[in-house]
Amino acid sequence: xxxxxxxxxVTPMDNQGAVDFDSLGKLCxxxxxxxxxxxxxxGTTGESATLSEQEHCEVIKFVVDKVAHRIxxxxxxxxxxxxxxxxxxxxxxxLGANACLIVTPYYNKPxxxxxxxxxxxxxxxxxxxxxxxxxxGRTACDMLxxxxxxxxxxxxxxxxxxxxxxxxxxxxxxxxxxxDFALYTGDDASSREFCLLGGNGSITVTGxxxxxxxxxxxxxxxEGDSKKAKEIDHKLDALHRDLxxxxxxxxxxxxxxEMGLMQKGIRLPxxxxxxxxxxxxxVAMRQAGVI
Numbered sequence: 001x002x003x004x005x006x007x008x009x010v011t012p013m014d015n016q017g018a019v020d021f022d023s024l025g026k027l028c029x030x031x032x033x034x035x036x037x038x039x040x041x042x043g044t045t046g047e048s049a050t051l052s053e054q055e056h057c058e059v060i061k062f063v064v065d066k067v068a069h070r071i072x073x074x075x076x077x078x079x080x081x082x083x084x085x086x087x088x089x090x091x092x093x094x095l096g097a098n099a100c101l102i103v104t105p106y107y108n109k110p111x112x113x114x115x116x117x118x119x120x121x122x123x124x125x126x127x128x129x130x131x132x133x134x135x136x137g138r139t140a141c142d143m144l145x146x147x148x149x150x151x152x153x154x155x156x157x158x159x160x161x162x163x164x165x166x167x168x169x170x171x172x173x174x175x176x177x178x179x180d181f182a183l184y185t186g187d188d189a190s191s192r193e194f195c196l197l198g199g200n201g202s203i204t205v206t207g208x209x210x211x212x213x214x215x216x217x218x219x220x221x222x223e224g225d226s227k228k229a230k231e232i233d234h235k236l237d238a239l240h241r242d243l244x245x246x247x248x249x250x251x252x253x254x255x256x257x258e259m260g261l262m263q264k265g266i267r268l269p270x271x272x273x274x275x276x277x278x279x280x281x282x283v284a285m286r287q288a289g290v291i
Contacts, residue, residue, distance in 0.1 A: 001158070001159075001180060001182050001200060002037065002072050002074070002098070002099065002159075002182065002200075002201070003037065003182070003200045003201045003222060004037030004038070004201045004215060004218050004219055004222070005035075005036055005037050005038075005201065005202060005204055005207050005211065005214045005215040005217075005218045006036075006037060006038040006039070006040060006074065006184065006201055006202065006203045006204065006207075007031055007036045007038075007039055007040065007203075007204055007207040007208055007211060007214075008040045008043045008044065008045035008046065008203050008204060008205055008207075008208070009027065009028075009031070009039050009040060009041055009043070009045065009063070009208065010027070010046060010047075010208055010249050010252055010253050010256055011024065011042065011046040011047050011051070011059060012024050012027065012256075012261075012262035012263060012265065013047075013263065013266060013267060014263050014265045015263060015264060015265050016265070017265060017266070017267040017268065018265075019051075019055055019058070019059060020262060020263055020265060021062055023261065023262035023263060024059070024062060024063070024066075025062070025066050026261060026262075027256075027261060027262065028063060028066040028067055029066075030211070030261060031071075031207075031211050032067070032070050032071060034211035034212045034215070035211065035212055035215040035216075036071065036207060036211045036215060037071060037072075037201065037215060037218075038071050038072040038073070038074060038098075039063060039072075039073050039074070040073075040075075040076060040101055040203060041059055041060045041063040041064075041073055041074070041075050041076065041097075042056050042059050042060060042075060042076040042077075043076035043101055043133075043203070044076070044103070044135070044138065044248065044249075045205055045208070045248060045249045045252065046059070046076060046249075047249065047266070047267055047270070048076050050267045050268070050269075050270075051267075053087075053088070056088065056091075057088075057091050057092075057095060060073075060075045060091070060092055060095050060097060061095045061096075064095055064096040065096075072098040072099065073096075073097050073098055074097065074098060074099045074100065074101050074131065075088075075089075075092035075095070075097035075099075075100050075101070076100070076101045076102075076103070077089040077091075077100040077101070077102055078101065078102040078103030078104070078105075078133060079103075079105070080105035080106050080107055080108050081105075082105075082118050082121050082122065085102060085118070085122050086121065086122050086125045086126060089102065089122055089125070089126040089128065089130070090125070090126050092128065093126055093127070093128040097128070098129070099128065099129035099130065099131055099158065100126075100128055100129070100130050100131065101130075101131045101133050101161060101203070102119065102122060102130055102131065102132060102133055103133040103135065103138075103139065104118075104132075104133065104134055104135070104136075104139050104141045104142075104143050105118060105139070106138065106139035106140065106141065107139070107140065109140055109141055110141060112143070112144060112146070112147045115141070115143050115147055116147055116151060119132060119151050119154075119157065120151065120154060123151075123154045123156050124154075127156060128156065129156055129158045130156055130157050130158065131157075131158060131159045131160065131161055131182070131184070132148060132151060132157065132160040132161065133160070133161045133163070133186070134148075134161065134162050134163060134164065134186075135161075135164075135186055136163075136164060137163070137164075138163075142164070143160075145169055145172045145173050145176055146176065148160050148173055148176065148177065149173075149176030149177055152176070152181045153178075158180075158181065158182060159181055159182030159183065159184060159200070160173065160177075160181075160182070160183060160184065161184045161185070161186045161203045162183065162184070162185060162186065162194075163185070163186025163187055163203075164187070165187035165189065165190050167190055167193055167194060167197060170183060170194055170197040170198055170199055171197065171198070174198055182200040182201070183198065183199045183200050184199065184200060184201050184202060184203050185199055185201075185202050185203070186202075186203050188202065188204055188205055188206045188236075188239075188240040188243070189241065191204065191217075191218065191221075191240075192218075192221050192229050192230065192233045193221075194221075195218055195222050195229075196221045196224065196226055196229065199221075199222075200222065201218055201222070202218050204218075205243055205244075205248055205249070205252050206236055206239045206240055206243060208252050208255070208256055209239060209243065209252060209255045209256060209259070209285060209288070209290055210235075210236060210239060210288045210289075210290050213232055213235060213236055213288060213289075214236065216228075216232050217229050217232035217233050217236065220232065235288050235289065236288055237287075238284035238287045238288070239284045239285065239287070239288050241284070242280050242281050242283075242284040243255065243281065243284070245277050245280055245281065246273060246274070246277060247270065249266075249270070250266065250270055250271070250272070250273050251273055251277065253266055253272075253273075254272065254273035254278070254281060255281055255285055258281075258282065258285065258291065259285075259290060259291065
């Protein structure tokens with residue numbers, strides 16, 4: 001089981017919106033040095049929605065090759081088309097990803113039965129560990145714990161990223177799933193409490209900016225050291241909040257660029273962080289000690 005701080009990696013771009021592979025390589029090395037436990041390539045934070053299929057696969061391959069088995073690499077391969085999700089997941093397996101993160105179909109609003117059949121079809125088509133991804137704030141589709149419980153009976157569906165921020169779901173999900181089924185939070189602000197309640201880690205945006213602190217906080221929470229986890233998380237409070245002052249990944253890409261780790265590049269329809277928000281994010285970074 002992959003545990004700890006799993007960073008939803010930004011995809012660096014130049015000022016024309018082209019993928020910047022040099023900076024991507026530097027980011028991979030940065031996270032390994034800082035203690036990040038695993039990386040997600042081409043998730044929501046990696047701007048998967050606006051990368052072409054070719055770019056999608058190129059980024060996954062690059063990250064897998066650069067990391068070279070030093071930490072696990074999870075590939076984002078979800079789609080609101082089941083056949084497309086199967087295709088992306090198949091490519092990710094061929095490219096050497098350790099697992100896939102598969103978001104619930106967005107926009108078309110499937111029923112719970114539709115969600116079950118969608119994920120079942122992907123799992124049966126591609127023999128790679130798969131993590132469900134529930135983020136109704138983005139998809140307008142909420143995968144209920146009961147549906148996760150049904151899907152957890154499929155051997156290669158190995159976990160769920162629960163990004164609702166609803167901590168009452170942790171206990172319910174644990175009751176409905178097998179003992180080795182991983183529970184990850186996708187909500188940085190409640191990640192400490194999630195892991196103290198029995199979660200296995202966080203698929204984190206904040207970890208892009210403060211990877212060492214997020215790793216230490218999440219591991220303390222997993223180990224049940226609530227005092228240590230709280231002390232570290234206090235330094236991260238402002239980042240958890242202000243990295244979402246505009247739509248993710250706008251603020252986090254600005255922050256990573258501010259740290260000198262990549263160029264100032266993002267792809268339309270997203271735009272660069274507006275000037276009036278810069279100082280708010282900068283203050284949060286100072287509180288965390290990253291600048």
